[in-house]
Amino acid sequence: MSNRRNIYFFHPKNKEMNAIVKPLQELAIQYDFTIVNHFDQANIIVSIGGDGAFLQAVRQSGFRDDCLYAGVSTSDQLSFYCDFHIDQTEKMVEAITTENVEVRRFPVLETQVDQGPVFYCLNECLIRSAVIKTFTMDVYINKNHFETFRGDGMIISTPTGSTAYNKSVNGAVVDPLISCMQVSELASLNNNNYRTLGSSFILSAEHTLTLKLSNNNSHYPVIGIDNEALGIQHVDQVQIRLSDRQIKTVKLKDNSFWQRVQRTFL
Numbered sequence: 468m469s470n471r472r473n474i475y476f477f478h479p480k481n482k483e484m485n486a487i488v489k490p491l492q493e494l495a496i497q498y499d500f501t502i503v504n505h506f507d508q509a510n511i512i513v514s515i516g517g518d519g520a521f522l523q524a525v526r527q528s529g530f531r532d533d534c535l536y537a538g539v540s541t542s543d544q545l546s547f548y549c550d551f552h553i554d555q556t557e558k559m560v561e562a563i564t565t566e567n568v569e570v571r572r573f574p575v576l577e578t579q580v581d582q583g584p585v586f587y588c589l590n591e592c593l594i595r596s597a598v599i600k601t602f603t604m605d606v607y608i609n610k611n612h613f614e615t616f617r618g619d620g621m622i623i624s625t626p627t628g629s630t631a632y633n634k635s636v637n638g639a640v641v642d643p644l645i646s647c648m649q650v651s652e653l654a655s656l657n658n659n660n661y662r663t664l665g666s667s668f669i670l671s672a673e674h675t676l677t678l679k680l681s682n683n684n685s686h687y688p689v690i691g692i693d694n695e696a697l698g699i700q701h702v703d704q705v706q707i708r709l710s711d712r713q714i715k716t717v718k719l720k721d722n723s724f725w726q727r728v729q730r731t732f733l
């Protein structure tokens with residue numbers, strides 16, 4: 468980390484959190500880092516909290532691909548995006564004093580609603596009915612109609628997001644070295660009129676998924692990007708593809724993706 472010395476600590480600015488973060492700030496200064504007051508000036512962005520805090524740090528700083536992100540967990544367990552625990556300062560010192568740290572790159576999704584702006588997702592994009600009735604959408608892979616979905620909604624997950632919401636609906640856990648997105652159903656209605664694949668499927672970076680909402684009352688879904696809801700009222704279609712951008716984090720030994728999966732779930 469020799470020439471990346473501007474560090475930004477991302478955390479709620481309250482008395483309790485300030486006290487928790489203070490030892491980390493002192494450690495950073497001791498090792499010749501400069502603490503900056505805005506993430507725009509940083510080349511290292513450190514989130515304090517859990518996975519939720521990491522997702523917010525990445526989102527609010529604009530999914531930058533020219534800086535390193537690091538997650539510091541404040542709970543008993545290390546979270547999925549957190550390589551460090553707030554009390555394990557020796558691990559942090561090891562990382563910041565290592566000349567050539569290994570970097571992990573995580574795939575990111577791009578979501579576009581109608582002709583609107585692109586939103587990035589590190590975990591997943593969720594499209595879900597906002598009303599009690601089912602909602603219907605036509606699912607296209609590139610220009611080809613694939614299926615007509617009717618049910619609660621769909622989750623389109625990144626590999627790192629595959630251990631989150633996607634896993635709760637029996638999606639597969641995917642190695643983040645594979646640039647892909649996984650499509651999982653939420654309570655699809657299957658009968659002689661509506662037929663969906665029924666299992667999760669995984670698309671390569673070559674493909675674009677388009678969800679066209681039908682003309683009935685289904686124009687008002689809930690659209691979630693990671694831990695935020697998009698406040699969009701009327702939706703005709705949603706396009707989702709892999710982004711060229713990737714999120715970089717520090718890679719520590721004994722903390723590979725599959726070691727985390729084992730530690731967390733087995």
Ligand code: NAP
Nearest residue numbers: 517518519520546547590591627628630631632635693694
């Ligand atoms: P939250 O509702 O406070 O937490 C959801 C839980 O998921 C937390 O334990 C969180 O870890 C964990 N988590 C987040 N990202 C993960 C990942 N990539 N792999 C494994 N676990 C992960 O919300 P949040 O903390 O802001 O996290 C947002 C995420 O929650 C969403 O992106 C979605 O994936 C997930 N979610 C899951 C369900 C479900 O499984 N039924 C429903 C809604 C949302 P921390 O405690 O370390 O933050």
Ligand code: MN
Nearest residue numbers: 517518519520
């Ligand atoms: Mn959380």
